[in-house]
Amino acid sequence: MNRVIVLDAGPLGLLCAPPGRKGKAAECARWLAKMLSFHTRVIVPEIADYEVRRELLRAELAASVKRLDSLNEAIEYSPLNTETMRRAAQLWATARQIGRPTAGDKTIDADMILAAQVLDLGLSNAIVAATNVGHLNRFVPADLWHNIV
Secondary structure, X not given: OOOEEEEOHHHHHHHOOOOOOOHHHHHHHHHHHHHHHOXXXXXXXXXXXXXXHHHHHHOOOHHHHHHHHHHHHHOEEEOOOHHHHHHHHHHHHHHHHOOOOOOOOOOOOHHHHHHHHHHHHOOOOEEEEEXXXXXXXXXXXXXXXXXXX
């Protein structure tokens, strides 16, 4: 069974870079193309879309927003739902109860929402492709995107 890759905001943002991208953005685009050539299921979770989209809108990068929209149409998009948000609230509370919060108490804590989205997929072969895995690894399998092959 092929692995399922769930994109965190870091690699998703890199994938929205303008054409002619260089450096990490180009490397990430090649990585995604390789994953898709292996028929790997790649999912954009709504919380990652939100994190990337808000920054692209703030920076008035309309062309990058269009690339994000195109990417969401080209690969699988996973919307949020009430069950996921309730699971995220439980993860957030649990992290604090054990003294290991993943973000400040006043933040929405997108990592907990992302972890809840992955858990709600119910797939044992899912892994989050990220640029920082420290908090996510406590709840779901995650690795740096370039380490996933």
